[in-house]
Amino acid sequence: MAEQCKISAAMVSEERSYVLKVDGYSRAKALVKNGQCVISTSFSVGGHNWVVRYYPNGFLNNYAHSISLYLCLESTDVEDMKAEYTLAVLDKNGEPVPSYSCSNPLRIFSDGSAWSYPLVIKKADLEASAHLRDNCLTIRCNVTIMQIKSEEAKVSPSDLHHHLADLLKNKDAADLTFEVGAQSFSAHRCVLAARSSVFKAELLGAKKESSAASTIKIHDMEADVFKSLLHFIYTDSVPVLEMGSNKSETDVVMAGHLLVAADRYNIVRLKQICEEKLCNHIGSRMVGTSLALAEQHGFHRLKEACLRFLASPSNFEAMVASDGYEHLRSSCPSVLKELIARILPAEWKVAKDILTTT
Structure with a gap:
């Protein structure tokens, strides 16, 4: 029997009020002709843009002695949007004047029917009020x-990773x-x-050639690194x-080893995670090793992060005093020269000494 999902529907609404203030009523009446309008700034309701169109001398010829106001939907590609609206002149207390108001409890707006019904007021009556x-x-x-809006019963988060982890653990x-050092790992x-x-x-x-090769030896990798991989x-x-x-050094060392393993097997997301870890945990004791790693395997983001860290004289000198410096110097002399060329000020005696002995 197919699994069923309960769905409940709820009517929700979003309401917005917009006030249009026409300063210079007489001037607008004199300058704006019949059929022409003044358009308000747009305002958003329900994720769509709206405007109010004000016609000082009416929209049609037979309404030239009246003002006309329309609510208009500006957004396009809208289908059958239900809206309730009210257009009203406000009195001195900011309250709607019933005789100068119009409303519609259920108007369907769409791309082809974007205008409301009008509020029409005779100018003579308005001006005498x-x-x-x-x-x-x-x-x-x-x-x-x-x-x-429909609300479905909540769906549980994916647990595929749990099932695959069990598959790895139980060796089903x-x-x-895989033989890595003295340890063996089963896989699929x-x-x-x-x-x-x-x-x-x-x-x-x-x-394709043979299914007999079911045991593979992995060289140049620690067992705990392969297990994490x-x-x-x-x-x-x-x-x-x-x-x-x-920021423990153990984590940083493991991130470096995993970065190399992920690069070896082209596991892109793991490379990104490890490189991010190393970039965020650069210290003077480990920066030399990280820089050598970045240079040897082409991890450009990590290399730049290390070089920025070493642009500080105090960080540079601390790196020189660390064990990682000797590794960097022996394995990647070119990147050490690049580093010194980028950051060498005249007063850095320690850098000069290094440059002459590298």
Whole structure:
């Protein structure tokens, strides 16, 4: 039987009031001809733009002795939007004048029917009333948009990563064994191929020729690094690095090893996570090692972060005193020269000494 999902519908509304103040009523009447209008600034209701059009001498010829006001939908590509609106002249207390008001409890606006019904007031009556004060006319437009929103029962978040983690842990239907140092790890050929283009070429390509090679030895990688790599492949997470602002050197070292492993197997998101970790945790003790790593494997963002850190004289001198400096000097002398060329001021005696001995 198919799983059912309960859906409830609720009527919701959004209401907005807009006040149009016509200063210089007489001037507008004299300058704006019949059929011409003054347009208010737009205002938003229900995610759509609206304006009020004011015709000082009427919209049509037979209304030349009246003023006409319309609410207009400016947004296009709108279909059958239900709105309640009121157009009203305000009295001196800011209250609507019933005799100078019009409303519609349910007007359907659309791209082809974007205008409201008009509020029409004879100019003679308006000018004789107390509502035209100091040659100023104040009109308020209330707009309420009615929408039906459906609410589905909440769907549980994806737990695919939990199932894949169990698959890795329980070794169900595993068809590969990796030997890393003294440890062995079981895995699934298709999962690895789906997550890594390198594994796909190595495993599925080999499978076409022979399915006998089910044990693979991994060289130049620590067992705990490979274990974390497998965990990410199956779960898309790296618990060993997900420690917020933790700056322990162990985390930084692991991030460096995982960055190299992710680059080796072209696991892009893991590379981004590890590089971000290293960029955010640069210190004088580890920066030399990180810079060498970035140079050797082409991690440009990490390299720039290290170079910016070392632009500080105190950081540079602290790096020179660390164990990582000797590694950087022996493995990547070119990047050390690049660094010195970028930051060398005349007063940096320590940098001069390094430059002459590198």
